[in-house]
Amino acid sequence: MTHAPATQARAKDAEPRHGPDTPLRPSDPKTRGRRENLAGYLFLSPWIAGFLLLTAGPMAASLYFAFTDYNLFDAPRWIGLDDFSEMFGDPRWRHSVRVTLWYVVVGTPVKLLVALGVALLLAQKRRGQAFYRAAFYAPSLIGASVSVAIVWKAIFSDDAIVDRTQKAFGVDVGGWTGDPDLVIYSLVALTVWQFGAPMVIFLAGLKQVPRELYEAADVDGAGRFRQFWNITLPMISPVLFFNVLLETIHSFQIFSSAYIVGGGAGGNACGPADGSMVYTCYLYVQGFENSRMGLASAMAWMLLVAVALVTAVLFRSQKRWVHYEEGGR
Amino acid sequence: MSTQATDITRAPSPKRARRLPGSLAWHLGSLAVLAVILYPVVWVVGGSFKRSEDVVGSLDLFPADPTVSNYTSLADGIADISVSTFFLNSLFLAVGSVAGILISCSLTAYAFARIRFAGRNLLFTLMIGTLLLPYHVLLIPQYVLFRNLDMINTYTPLLLGKYLATEAFFVFLMVQFMRNLPRELDEAARLDGCGHLRIYWSIVLPLCRPALITSAIFTFINAWNDFMGPLIYLNEPSKYTVSLGLKMFVDQEGLADYGGMIAMSLVALLPVLAFFLAFQRHLIDGMATSGLKG
Numbered sequence: 001m002t003h004a005p006a007t008q009a010r011a012k013d014a015e016p017r018h019g020p021d022t023p024l025r026p027s028d029p030k031t032r033g034r035r036e037n038l039a040g041y042l043f044l045s046p047w048i049a050g051f052l053l054l055t056a057g058p059m060a061a062s063l064y065f066a067f068t069d070y071n072l073f074d075a076p077r078w079i080g081l082d083d084f085s086e087m088f089g090d091p092r093w094r095h096s097v098r099v100t101l102w103y104v105v106v107g108t109p110v111k112l113l114v115a116l117g118v119a120l121l122l123a124q125k126r127r128g129q130a131f132y133r134a135a136f137y138a139p140s141l142i143g144a145s146v147s148v149a150i151v152w153k154a155i156f157s158d159d160a161i162v163d164r165t166q167k168a169f170g171v172d173v174g175g176w177t178g179d180p181d182l183v184i185y186s187l188v189a190l191t192v193w194q195f196g197a198p199m200v201i202f203l204a205g206l207k208q209v210p211r212e213l214y215e216a217a218d219v220d221g222a223g224r225f226r227q228f229w230n231i232t233l234p235m236i237s238p239v240l241f242f243n244v245l246l247e248t249i250h251s252f253q254i255f256s257s258a259y260i261v262g263g264g265a266g267g268n269a270c271g272p273a274d275g276s277m278v279y280t281c282y283l284y285v286q287g288f289e290n291s292r293m294g295l296a297s298a299m300a301w302m303l304l305v306a307v308a309l310v311t312a313v314l315f316r317s318q319k320r321w322v323h324y325e326e327g328g329r
Numbered sequence: 330m331s332t333q334a335t336d337i338t339r340a341p342s343p344k345r346a347r348r349l350p351g352s353l354a355w356h357l358g359s360l361a362v363l364a365v366i367l368y369p370v371v372w373v374v375g376g377s378f379k380r381s382e383d384v385v386g387s388l389d390l391f392p393a394d395p396t397v398s399n400y401t402s403l404a405d406g407i408a409d410i411s412v413s414t415f416f417l418n419s420l421f422l423a424v425g426s427v428a429g430i431l432i433s434c435s436l437t438a439y440a441f442a443r444i445r446f447a448g449r450n451l452l453f454t455l456m457i458g459t460l461l462l463p464y465h466v467l468l469i470p471q472y473v474l475f476r477n478l479d480m481i482n483t484y485t486p487l488l489l490g491k492y493l494a495t496e497a498f499f500v501f502l503m504v505q506f507m508r509n510l511p512r513e514l515d516e517a518a519r520l521d522g523c524g525h526l527r528i529y530w531s532i533v534l535p536l537c538r539p540a541l542i543t544s545a546i547f548t549f550i551n552a553w554n555d556f557m558g559p560l561i562y563l564n565e566p567s568k569y570t571v572s573l574g575l576k577m578f579v580d581q582e583g584l585a586d587y588g589g590m591i592a593m594s595l596v597a598l599l600p601v602l603a604f605f606l607a608f609q610r611h612l613i614d615g616m617a618t619s620g621l622k623g
Contacts, residue, residue: 039525040446047437047456047500050493055459058470065469072476121358132359134609136366141612142601145554146572147594150579151373154591160385161372193366197616204617253463256556260576280465288561293469300466307463 065297072291083298093299095274096282099184103278104251107188112243115195119202120228133203137196148190149260153177156186156261180275183262187276190257198243205239206232237322245314252307255280279303377595381588399592407578410566412593415574419553420600422487422570426552427545429491430499434544435537437494438503439529443515453504460497472561486562487555491548499544502615506540507533543615546608550601571597 041048066083068076087093122133142148156162158175166173176182213231222230233240258278262271270277270285283303287296376384378395403412440446441453475486494500514536515528523531534541556572563569566577575597578590605612 036444037446040440040444040449043436043440043444043525043529044452046433046492047440047494048452050433050490050495051455051459053474054471054490054493054495055462055467058467058474061470061473062466065473072473118362121355121362124355126352126355128356128359132363133613134605135363137609137613137616138370138602138605139366141550141605142554142598144556145598145601146556146575147373147597148369150575150590150594151369154376154385154587155369155372157385161368193369196366200613200616249461249463253465255465259556260579283465283468284557287469288472293473297469300463300469303463304466307461311461 062297062300065294066301067298068294070292070294070297072293076294079294083295084302086295087298087302092274092277093282096270096277096279099275099277100252100254100279103184103187103191103254104248106185107191108244108247108251110188111192111195112198112240112247114192115198115243116202116240118195119199119206120232122199122203123206133200137200140194140197143190143194144256146256146260149257152186152190152257153261156189177261178272180271180273183271183275186261187254187258187278190261191251191254198247201239201243202236205236209235234323238324241314241318241322245311248310248314249307252303252310253280254278255284259284373591373595373598377588377592379588379591381586384587384591396588399588400596402586402589403593403596407574407593408566408581410569410574412574412596414567415569415571418568419570419572422484422555422559423549423552425484425488426491427548429488430494430496430544430548431541433492433494434496434499435503435534435541436529437500438507439525439533441500442504442507443528443533444525456497456500459495460501468557468561475562481562482564482568483562484568487552487558496548499548502544503537503540506537510536539611540615542608542611546604546612547615550604553601 065076067078067080069079069082070076118136122129122136139148154160156176158178160175163175173179173182176186209232213235214227217227217231255278258271258276258281262276262281270281279299280303283296283299286292286299371390375389375391377399378397379387379392380396380398383392406412406414437456441449441456471486475481480486490496510533514532515523518528518532554572555570556576559570559573560576563573566574569577575590575593578586578593
């Protein structure tokens with residue numbers, strides 16, 4: 001609305017004010033601005049419809065449900081903060097929070113360390129590099145599937161390879177998937193197995209580090225470790241940040257693999273003694289098995305708040321450790 | 330691991346051959362990682378030819394007396410439903426998702442990358458915001474919405490979002506790609522009197538092929554692997570996808586038919602593995618660029 005006159009005023013000014021992406025067009029700037037607006041919103045109309053219908057609307061509804069008692073069949077009944085107080089007082093909920101945090105705190109750093117380590121290995125240009133890169137990436141594509149979860153459950157069950165191997169080393173704790181304390185580590189192993197996706201991103205970042213920096217460091221006599229610490233790490237810190245952010249947010253939302261690896265045949269969906277009951281598993285149980293849609297919505301909002309907090313903290317921490325190159329240093 | 334940072338961008342040189350010990354260590358390291366990565370895959374291939382009682386307990390990767398009975402029993406289907414039904418359902422959803430994503434996300438990306446309209450920055454920020462939004466917040470209200478619209482047990486809830494560009498990741502990927510296309514092209518087209526639709530269709534879209542291919546493959550694989558969506562929305566076994574069919578198999582047979590379960594798991598993975606082998610370059614490069622510019 002106020003856009004058209006503004007464009008007109010700017011059009012009278014010199015070119016540089018335009019910015020590089022203003023299209024040159026031999027027509028009246030005012031109609032052009034209007035036409036651009038129309039075109040923009042026409043192209044965006046599917047997204048806008050989707051945003052309103054499938055994102056913004058549902059979010060508002062979810063926020064409302066979080067303050068109601070809603071079982072899908074009767075109309076939602078406003079109960080204020082009762083869902084939240086029930087949630088916080090529920091030992092199973094607190095347990096699912098612990099399980100999830102543990103999964104995030106253990107799984108994400110290990111996965112990223114492995115990804116970075118292997119990326120550093122693969123960054124050396126040698127024969128077979130492309131093959132290894134592709135092979136290591138493959139688990140990231142199939143890792144979320146039900147098939148892999150089933151395979152995982154088998155490999156980590158009693159008497160299977162993992163159990164036999166640890167027995168050979170004198171550790172007799174049985175299969176992991178049947179043990180309430182260990183089942184979560186089979187999930188950690190599953191996420192670490194999918195280190196290929198962050199590895200590929202690390203590799204792309206490593207390729208961008210100017211070779212001259214290492215040459216200069218060689219001349220100065222800096223060792224491998226110093227070079228890694230003072231050159232590689234700062235130079236790839238934006239990529240590291242991206243990976244940490246993505247993987248952390250992702251880990252908070254693990255569902256399918258926990259649901260299948262932990263879940264028994266038709267029995268408890270949340271693993272032996274809730275051992276693999278990650279947050280979303282409990283959310284699913286409360287919402288879709290117990291028809292507690294209001295409570296599940298409250299849980300979903302808590303997850304959103306947690307993810308938002310983590311994201312905010314990560315973004316704020318950026319200033320301290322992420323180095324962006326902006327034309328010199 | 331010997332980390333030779335200096336080698337990172339160095340072009341292969343003939344001198345390399347002389348540094349054999351380093352090369353050997355590198356290959357040994359890579360092979361060790363490869364062995365860990367591949368073990369579950371080899372295990373599932375071998376296991377699918379074992380008798381059910383040997384699948385878990387036997388440490389041999391491949392059985393001494395391989396049997397194909399696991400595969401032949403799959404032909405009988407699961408709970409009276411042919412395995413091919415699950416495959417066709419998954420295929421329908423995956424192809425439908427790909428079509429939706431390609432159309433809706435490229436239109437959205439074009440608007441953000443190439444059209445200057447009022448409110449663009451605000452909407453772009455909102456779009457990026459949805460990228461970080463946990464899916465589970467939308468799970469319940471979307472379910473309620475589709476239930477009120479009487480669309481439970483149809484494929485609409487699983488497909489609608491794909492046609493409305495709700496997958497912000499692909500929009501973002503395409504925006505990044507379109508921004509790097511030379512602007513002179515559309516300026517020239519504009520001088521020739523082309524409107525946005527023509528520029529989008531005839532100039533930008535063909536040039537975006539790499540981004541489109543990457544998005545298509547990822548969409549296909551994600552739709553194929555999707556478990557939670559079908560789990561919530563589909564309740565009639567004849568409409569089940571491969572993932573749900575597998576889960577049903579697990580629930581019904583449990584440990585009784587371990588061999589059949591493993592065989593079915595492997596068969597379910599084949600389309601994804603085939604896609605991967607055919608397009609691994611695209612997938613990996615697509616991942617790399619989206620990560621770098623993020």
